[in-house]
Amino acid sequence: MTAWMTLWTILIVAGGLGMVGLLLGVTSGAVSELKETLAELSGEEAGPETEGAAQADSP
Amino acid sequence: MNLYDTNFTALDWGIVVAYLVISIFVGIWANKFVGNIAGYLVAGRTLRIRLALATMTGTEIGLVTVMYSSELGFVQQYASLYLALYEFLILLFVGLSGFIVYRLRQTNVMTIPEYYEQRYSRGVRILGAVMMVVSGVLNMGLFLKAGALFLVSVTGFTEPAWLTDFMVATFDYHEPVGLKLIMTGLLLLVLFYTVLGGMISVVITDLIQFVVLGVGMVVVTGFVVNEVGIDGFSEVVTQQHGYFDPTDPDNPSTEKAADGIGPIGMTAQAVVLFVALMLWPAGASRMLAVKSSEVAQQLYLWSTIPFLARRALPVLWGVGAFAFFAINVELGQQLQAAMAEPGSDINTQAAMPLFLAKIIPTGLLGLVTAGMIAAFMSTHDSYLLCWSGVITQDIVAPLRKVPLTDQQRIFVTRIAIVVIGFALLFWGLWYEVSSDLWQYMAVTGTVYLAGVFPVVAGGLYWKRSSSVGAYLALLGGTSGILALGPCVESVNGFLANVGAGFTVNDSQLMMSAFAISAIGFVVGSLTFPDRKDVA
Numbered sequence: 001m002t003a004w005m006t007l008w009t010i011l012i013v014a015g016g017l018g019m020v021g022l023l024l025g026v027t028s029g030a031v032s033e034l035k036e037t038l039a040e041l042s043g044e045e046a047g048p049e050t051e052g053a054a055q056a057d058s059p
Numbered sequence: 060m061n062l063y064d065t066n067f068t069a070l071d072w073g074i075v076v077a078y079l080v081i082s083i084f085v086g087i088w089a090n091k092f093v094g095n096i097a098g099y100l101v102a103g104r105t106l107r108i109r110l111a112l113a114t115m116t117g118t119e120i121g122l123v124t125v126m127y128s129s130e131l132g133f134v135q136q137y138a139s140l141y142l143a144l145y146e147f148l149i150l151l152f153v154g155l156s157g158f159i160v161y162r163l164r165q166t167n168v169m170t171i172p173e174y175y176e177q178r179y180s181r182g183v184r185i186l187g188a189v190m191m192v193v194s195g196v197l198n199m200g201l202f203l204k205a206g207a208l209f210l211v212s213v214t215g216f217t218e219p220a221w222l223t224d225f226m227v228a229t230f231d232y233h234e235p236v237g238l239k240l241i242m243t244g245l246l247l248l249v250l251f252y253t254v255l256g257g258m259i260s261v262v263i264t265d266l267i268q269f270v271v272l273g274v275g276m277v278v279v280t281g282f283v284v285n286e287v288g289i290d291g292f293s294e295v296v297t298q299q300h301g302y303f304d305p306t307d308p309d310n311p312s313t314e315k316a317a318d319g320i321g322p323i324g325m326t327a328q329a330v331v332l333f334v335a336l337m338l339w340p341a342g343a344s345r346m347l348a349v350k351s352s353e354v355a356q357q358l359y360l361w362s363t364i365p366f367l368a369r370r371a372l373p374v375l376w377g378v379g380a381f382a383f384f385a386i387n388v389e390l391g392q393q394l395q396a397a398m399a400e401p402g403s404d405i406n407t408q409a410a411m412p413l414f415l416a417k418i419i420p421t422g423l424l425g426l427v428t429a430g431m432i433a434a435f436m437s438t439h440d441s442y443l444l445c446w447s448g449v450i451t452q453d454i455v456a457p458l459r460k461v462p463l464t465d466q467q468r469i470f471v472t473r474i475a476i477v478v479i480g481f482a483l484l485f486w487g488l489w490y491e492v493s494s495d496l497w498q499y500m501a502v503t504g505t506v507y508l509a510g511v512f513p514v515v516a517g518g519l520y521w522k523r524s525s526s527v528g529a530y531l532a533l534l535g536g537t538s539g540i541l542a543l544g545p546c547v548e549s550v551n552g553f554l555a556n557v558g559a560g561f562t563v564n565d566s567q568l569m570m571s572a573f574a575i576s577a578i579g580f581v582v583g584s585l586t587f588p589d590r591k592d593v594a
Contacts (some may be wrong), residue, residue: 002303004137004138004303004304005137005296005303007140007144008140008303011140011143011144011147011367011371012140012371012372012375014367015143015367015370015371015372016277016280016368016371016372018364018367018368019273019364019365019368020277022112022116022273022364022365023270023273023274026109026112026113026269027113027270029109030110030112031266033107033109033110034110034262034263034266037107037110037262
């Protein structure tokens, strides 16, 4: 197997395992974060156009 | 076995339709969370890392991504994986260094043109926005067609005789309309829930789509590996003269000379991807929607995983299709004949879905198709929202003397979504791509990317950057359009007429656009500094 084919094999295997890991690691956390986001948006009243900017980058 | 044989049945259609109905209900439900323009465009900047990562993945793994990556896998086999390597390394660099993205998020802008006004002037903002929308809409131009081609190939859809007869009798129209009708249906579906719910519905549907398409990709990869086998993948190189060394400008799997990638092609793609991964508006809108600069940087670091998957796995499917049609000689001949047929909708993009239609069992094929439609919608909705948001915030609003209210901005954005949607439909129906799909996207993207990089990077890191430099850089990006297939032919025709004695290719013209913009930016900034710098 050439160096190129070794590199491509590593990339393909890493891509496959990475996708499985992402599905397992992110999904449940993302669902709870979505609930928090929707809760925040539900409590937020319509404001001026710069409102989003003003609340961003909280420490 | 026939080329159009498929395992797709009524059960699979049922699964796909059920998925689409769920998506429509999500769009309706999400509408109640839309309060103001920040909520509509950037979900109120409330996204945390996992949700941002899921929605970024949903957006960036589009059906068009799957189609162009698998097409590259089919045409250039393993060599096309150099793009996956590039994306991995670039995202790693951005994620570790925070280059551009950290400082850009700190500016609290909602769109990149908004940054242009903050740093330069209102005129730069409007010109930058126009360039972004033109490039973006051109870039999206073939999404619908690629999506429809996937559906036609995987379902084995054939146009019913009554429809053909109706079109001939009523409109004297003799071309096939099946593909066009599917394109229209897909577009209307996406327009419906994007117009209603904005970024909030995009985020919710992206999360669902992330799960459906992620599982779909893993399942498909399993079936492809099982069908072709490890030996079959080795034989692509050892027996079928597959292409695996991208530095070689000649692709050994084709008879045509010098039709490979080579050092010039690799360099051009490195430049395009380096800028696109940081500043392509759809991805940047996610970065601007996260809670903080730190989360923005983390998002890029973690995105190395889905970006690697979005390239590597579909390329593997394309290589699998190459091996499948090489082994099944009769089918391979049918495919070549279908592609050569005048007026045929079948091209190298169709190889992968035609392959999957034969190896994935009934039921599962419906789930996989739903996953791919999920991929189609998640990219389309984000892109539509992104470009229409730019039209509202960075073209219409700055041109008005009286400020728009939030409700007016949302209304204008919704109108822009519909207008862009129909522009895409007509472009998709009319334009015949003369290169592979990825090259078309890289070229159309260059029109915007060539200008945005010096303007944003210079603005963030170089004190002497000026508005004149920004104008020149943005206008310089228009030279990127010369790299489109028909324009390259015209340029070479011109060069032959003037006896230049050489020809140019699309990669060289793409790099020229980046060079023209960068030089214009530096020269313009040094020659015409902004007044505040002089003072």
